[in-house]
Amino acid sequence: TRTLHWFRDDLRAADNPSLLAARKHAEAPGDILGVYILDEHTPGIRPLGGAAKWWLHQALCSLRENLAACGIPLLIRQGGPHALLPALAADTGADRVHWSRRYGGAERELDAGVKRELRDRGLTAESFSATLLHEPWTIQTTTGGPYKVFTPFWKALSQRDIPPPQDAPQPLGELNQSTSALTESGVSLGEIESLSLQPTAPNWAHTWPTIWDPTEAGGHHRLETFIEEQAASYHDQAQYPGAGATSRLSAYLRFGQLSPQQVWHSAGAVPHAESKTRFRTELGWRDFSWHLLYHFPELPRSNMRAEFDNYPWKVPEEDPQTFRAWTAGQTGFPLADAGLRELWATGHMHNRVRMVTASLLVKNLGIHWRAGEAWFWDTLVDADAASNPVNWQWVAGSGADAAPYFRIFNPERQQKRFDPDFRYIRTWVPEHDSAEYPEPLVDLQLSRQNALADYAALRGDG
């Protein structure tokens, strides 16, 4: 039996249930093939942002190498999977097509259509669970509905067993034995370069290879280093952006180079109980974001709480200068500017500062969360279709969780609490205390009062 595995958000050889299932059916070299299809045109499928594309390029190179060690060729294609996959299955003589499930609305629709198409042609199409701790529909409230609040969701999730991770499939033969059959039938492998994922002129990512190792091995190395050297102090250091105390595993998880099960089980070795629980709880937030997106597929575009449709947010076109100053880290608030500059320079921003910059944009500067979400989508290496909009809506107050919608992070007070010695700020905004540094874009007190009045008006008690 020959199986074609369609890679999407599971770009790893190890702990990939679908590959292991394909291995059970395989008898000879060439019986397992992988394919990645860059899909930028199916309606509703969100094209990747620039930073994520940069990561994806390296992740595919690494995947091709790791699969080669298992004797599995990785084919590269570009276009609509609806037409491409059945044709590729026919050309390669595959009788099974496997994939790891996706949970966004448009993705589910596309995958269901492809599955029907393949089955109509007499092929076996099978999907697997590989990117979350638990399938989003299996965690339910006592009345059988979705959770909208994190704490009870987490309580339900953390009572379940998390299966231990598994190894990569054993090779059936050498890679060249597998590829020769392909080339005989006229099927080309396809070049990763042909996807044009890397920035060219200007190459804004030229320093990134010194910051990131976006390979599967790089993910494992980061995980081990974090668990052995940093995780014990996660409970009291993770909130400080200058401490470098978080795992920086988010992009590996986003692209499935690490499975959440691998991360969860590695965290079992953390000697400090509170650190272990806190870190695992963050993985819970990731699952919760996907749980919400699965049940509320409109949330990347629409306020989860409909009353927020009346909130008088501006779009960036109404105030382009302010929005530009925010994206460039020139707001005059050093902690926020440090975060926005870190984001631009590295494709990453510390979680505390993500909250501060988001709150500044939607609450003090009065610009719609969707504009900030789109900026993060383009600039984060971990840009995630669920975590990004869920966290933006959480900060904006328009999200599922009725956590105090009136919470407004004060960037000056946040600085005093979380970067008291300016360690983080000095790295990214060395001129913060000089005459070159811009004046604050807004009056914090006044803009806060305005936001509170606008929020109160939404609830009808203003």
Ligand code: FAD
């Ligand atoms: P750690 O503290 O080491 O956490 C471990 C893992 O838990 C992370 O790698 C991540 O997978 C998960 N995690 C942690 N916090 C959250 C959270 N609040 N929500 C969901 N998962 C979480 N995270 C993304 O992965 N992609 C995004 O696009 C994204 N956008 C965000 C936008 C805003 C406005 C905010 C406030 C947060 C966003 N986050 C996003 C969540 C969080 O900031 C990052 O996951 C975290 O900073 C990544 O760094 P780390 O791997 O060192 O985290």
